[in-house]
Amino acid sequence: MAAQPRSRRETWRILFLVSPSLVWLVVFFLIPLILVFAISFGQRGTYGGVKWVLNLGSYTRFFDPLYLRIFGRTLYIAGATTLICLLTGYPLAYFIATRPPQWRNPLLLLLMIPFWTNFLVRTYAWILILRDQGLINTFWTGSLHAGLQQLSSLVPLPIWEPLLRGTAHPLALFGTDLAIIVGLVYGWLPDMVLPCYAAIERFDFSLVEAAQDLYANRLKSFLRVILPLTMPGIAAGSVLVFIPSLGAYITPDLLGGAKTTMIGNVIYSQFMAARDYPFGSAISFVLMAVMLVGTLIYFRMGTK
Amino acid sequence: MQEGKGQKRRRGRWLNRLLSLHGVLGYVFLYAPIVILVIFSFNASRFASDWRGFTLHWYARLFGNEAIAAALKNSLIAALSSTLISTVFGTMVALAMERYNFWGKLPFDALLYLPIIIPDIAMAVMLLLFFVLTKVGLGLITIIISHVAFNISFVAVVVRARLAYFDITLEEAAQDLYANEWQTFRRVTQPLIMPGILGGALLAFTLSIDDFVITFFTAGPGSTTLPLRIYSMVKLGVTPEINALSSMMLLASMVLVFLSLLLQRGGGGGIEIA
Numbered sequence: 001m002a003a004q005p006r007s008r009r010e011t012w013r014i015l016f017l018v019s020p021s022l023v024w025l026v027v028f029f030l031i032p033l034i035l036v037f038a039i040s041f042g043q044r045g046t047y048g049g050v051k052w053v054l055n056l057g058s059y060t061r062f063f064d065p066l067y068l069r070i071f072g073r074t075l076y077i078a079g080a081t082t083l084i085c086l087l088t089g090y091p092l093a094y095f096i097a098t099r100p101p102q103w104r105n106p107l108l109l110l111l112m113i114p115f116w117t118n119f120l121v122r123t124y125a126w127i128l129i130l131r132d133q134g135l136i137n138t139f140w141t142g143s144l145h146a147g148l149q150q151l152s153s154l155v156p157l158p159i160w161e162p163l164l165r166g167t168a169h170p171l172a173l174f175g176t177d178l179a180i181i182v183g184l185v186y187g188w189l190p191d192m193v194l195p196c197y198a199a200i201e202r203f204d205f206s207l208v209e210a211a212q213d214l215y216a217n218r219l220k221s222f223l224r225v226i227l228p229l230t231m232p233g234i235a236a237g238s239v240l241v242f243i244p245s246l247g248a249y250i251t252p253d254l255l256g257g258a259k260t261t262m263i264g265n266v267i268y269s270q271f272m273a274a275r276d277y278p279f280g281s282a283i284s285f286v287l288m289a290v291m292l293v294g295t296l297i298y299f300r301m302g303t304k
Numbered sequence: 305m306q307e308g309k310g311q312k313r314r315r316g317r318w319l320n321r322l323l324s325l326h327g328v329l330g331y332v333f334l335y336a337p338i339v340i341l342v343i344f345s346f347n348a349s350r351f352a353s354d355w356r357g358f359t360l361h362w363y364a365r366l367f368g369n370e371a372i373a374a375a376l377k378n379s380l381i382a383a384l385s386s387t388l389i390s391t392v393f394g395t396m397v398a399l400a401m402e403r404y405n406f407w408g409k410l411p412f413d414a415l416l417y418l419p420i421i422i423p424d425i426a427m428a429v430m431l432l433l434f435f436v437l438t439k440v441g442l443g444l445i446t447i448i449i450s451h452v453a454f455n456i457s458f459v460a461v462v463v464r465a466r467l468a469y470f471d472i473t474l475e476e477a478a479q480d481l482y483a484n485e486w487q488t489f490r491r492v493t494q495p496l497i498m499p500g501i502l503g504g505a506l507l508a509f510t511l512s513i514d515d516f517v518i519t520f521f522t523a524g525p526g527s528t529t530l531p532l533r534i535y536s537m538v539k540l541g542v543t544p545e546i547n548a549l550s551s552m553m554l555l556a557s558m559v560l561v562f563l564s565l566l567l568q569r570g571g572g573g574g575i576e577i578a
Contacts, residue, residue, distance in 0.1 A: 014406050017400035020393045020396060025453065035437065092326065109565075116510070117558070120531050124341070125341040128344060243423070247424065249425050267429060277433060280429060284426045284429045288422060292421070
């Protein structure tokens with residue numbers, strides 16, 4: 001029944017089904033991609049356009065200390081985000097996977113609902129919490145400060161002095177690396193939990209009993225049995241968190257300050273403010289290359 | 305030995321409690337910001353983070369705000385058109401990829417996955433450069449073009465997942481009963497993969513209406529969408545109107561999520577023979 005020798009009719013049918021998407025993706029994805037690559041070797045024109053000369057200047061500019069520092073910070077923030085997501089997400093995944101089966105799907109759904117809501121809105125919510133007049137600092141300089149003042153008038157001790165001084169001013173939360181990391185962890189935590197959950201849920205817990213029968217203690221059976229066997233989940237989750245954190249734009253823009261820019265903000269300013277398209281393209285291209293390598297590693301691990 | 309075992313069990317219970325506590329805290333972390341946002345949208349106070357009584361004032365102001373109404377209109381036009389185009393194209397390409405082998409299939413498959421993998425900011429930059437250099441004026445059209453460019457891939461992935469479970473003998477049975485290709489598709493294939501198509505469409509709609517970065521780069525004057533509007537409002541400073549607008553968007557996202565869950569549940573059933 002299945003037509004092995006392809007008829008002309010079938011060729012036309014494939015062409016009909018594929019060509020709209022093919023044309024769209026070639027014109028509005030592949031050509032722009034090649035364009036970015038080509039322009040990254042060009043030179044900024046006097047009035048912001050592109051001069052088509054072969055020039056590696058955009059790539060050598062990476063080694064400018066200013067940009068090296070920003071790349072370093074981006075790696076640090078993305079790395080810290082991934083690590084925190086792993087340290088909090090893995091136990092959360094373990095928690096969900098060890099609940100009774102009828103609880104697991106509702107718990108997963110509960111995990112996904114915030115994830116499906118608008119990223120901008122979710123980031124904005126953290127401004128309400130972290131800013132100087134925000135929820136944490138209102139408590140810090142308000143109720144906490146007043147409470148300490150009362151305590152100090154009741155029990156005069158020297159320890160109140162530094163505490164009072166500390167709570168007199170809002171904590172510097174907003175506009176720091178910490179705020180960006182919190183925002184990113186909030187944004188991508190489910191991306192860590194889901195693959196870890198999938199790995200832990202598949203895990204055969206009788207293996208732990210076997211390990212314990214062989215006199216392995218709890219820590220040893222975790223380190224030697226559970227952890228290695230759920231490693232694919234950890235790797236997948238880490239890639240899924242690290243990649244978007246590396247390319248973050250909204251989070252550092254809204255929660256970070258002037259001194260906490262990341263690669264995404266540099267790309268933005270090269271295109272929208274400095275109008276240096278070649279340099280902006282070069283950074284984008286390097287970012288894409290890093291992500292592509294990360295994704296390939298992820299797929300390699302997945303097929304193992 | 306006995307004693308050691310008892311101690312071990314006690315320690316195990318303690319670890320379990322710690323795990324449960326961590327689980328609860330994890331969910332608190334996920335929901336607290338959202339809940340706080342919604343609570344503040346009903347706060348009568350204009351500036352401070354303290355509670356000054358319940359009000360619907362900010363919602364009333366929101367519905368009277370013409371700039372937001374215009375942004376909502378732009379968002380809906382962009383989301384509906386890009387969803388329609390990408391659902392049709394994505395479904396077609398999914399059928400081709402699942403059913404046939406053809407020359408160049410593998411590189412095309414890679415091209416189809418790339419828009420999902422590539423970071424938003426990179427895709428935004430690519431498209432902006434393309435539109436600037438081809439001198440296409442930025443506006444709603446360029447937003448729609450860009451959204452279709454990433455949505456085709458997402459729709460194709462969802463529909464292909466559905467097609468992977470498709471029983472091909474059903475189509476053969478239809479053709480044995482002298483249905484032509486078009487009748488086979490309309491009466492057998494399409495109804496069966498409909499949950500996949502709808503799921504893909506819903507995903508495309510959500511991605512399009514929520515998108516900020518790519519829209520930000522490809523929008524022109526007068527084509528401000530809702531996320532762009534929120535962004536510029538946030539940049540000017542925190543106001544209760546943003547809280548109200550954000551809460552409305554949260555509500556809309558949740559309605560979409562539950563709709564898609566309902567669809568998935570409904571899609572579990574068998575074939576409906578009309």
